[in-house]
Amino acid sequence: EAGVAQSPRYKIIEKRQSVAFWCNPISGHATLYWYQQILGQGPKLLIQFQNNGVVDDSQLPKDRFSAERLKGVDSTLKIQPAKLEDSAVYLCASSSIGGAREQYFGPGTRLTVT
Amino acid sequence: DAKTTQPNSMESNEEEPVHLPCNHSTISGTDYIHWYRQLPSQGPEYVIHGLTSNVNNRMASLAIAEDRKSSTLILHRATLRDAAVYYCILRGIQGAQKLVFGQGTRLTINP
Numbered sequence: 001e002a003g004v005a006q007s008p009r010y011k012i013i014e015k016r017q018s019v020a021f022w023c024n025p026i027s028g029h030a031t032l033y034w035y036q037q038i039l040g041q042g043p044k045l046l047i048q049f050q051n052n053g054v055v056d057d058s059q060l061p062k063d064r065f066s067a068e069r070l071k072g073v074d075s076t077l078k079i080q081p082a083k084l085e086d087s088a089v090y091l092c093a094s095s096s097i098g099g100a101r102e103q104y105f106g107p108g109t110r111l112t113v114t
Numbered sequence: 115d116a117k118t119t120q121p122n123s124m125e126s127n128e129e130e131p132v133h134l135p136c137n138h139s140t141i142s143g144t145d146y147i148h149w150y151r152q153l154p155s156q157g158p159e160y161v162i163h164g165l166t167s168n169v170n171n172r173m174a175s176l177a178i179a180e181d182r183k184s185s186t187l188i189l190h191r192a193t194l195r196d197a198a199v200y201y202c203i204l205r206g207i208q209g210a211q212k213l214v215f216g217q218g219t220r221l222t223i224n225p
Contacts, residue, residue, distance in 0.1 A: 042218055
């Protein structure tokens with residue numbers, strides 16, 4: 001079974017530029033999550049989708065971050081404009097609806113804002 | 115979201131058992147206890163979860179106190195590959211059922 005795919009793996013941009021990350025979840029997983037992990041901290045949930053609807057985006061900085069999950073499969077997270085404090089690893093995860101709902105994480109995208 | 119308390123770091127030797135503690139004194143009756151771990155430069159991975167009874171799987175065992183205010187993740191025979199940050203997380207059954215990660219315990223395994 002293929003895991004969660006993310007791209008790019010690394011990205012370096014200057015502040016005020018924009019950037020986009022892509023995630024393809026495990027086939028059949030209805031729920032998709034985007035997390036931000038700052039160095040030395042645990043992951044923080046930014047947004048949770050179930051199919052193509054948003055379940056929780058309470059910690060998404062909506063003035064600069066946006067995310068979409070068209071057709072309920074893959075998803076894109078965008079930052080525009082980026083700030084220095086956005087430097088972090090952005091993790092995508094997916095889970096099925098039933099059972100323990102264990103989340104399967106991708107390898108992440110390491111973003112450096114200079 | 116209910117909180118958990120874990121030691122910042124622990125150290126153990128290869129091929130010995132490891133007991134990782136977690137305190138969750140404010141746990142509610144419907145909160146599940148989940149454990150995830152994060153190896154260096156990787157995303158977190160699911161380890162185990164439980165509600166009231168002790169649980170075993172191929173990766174680890176989870177021992178849950180009778181009052182459910184604490185739990186222990188047990189790695190029966192640690193290997194170097196088990197060096198990671200281990201997160202103990204409470205997950206409710208209502209609403210979004212999201213995972214709220216704390217700082218976790220950084221486990222070092224000595225050869």
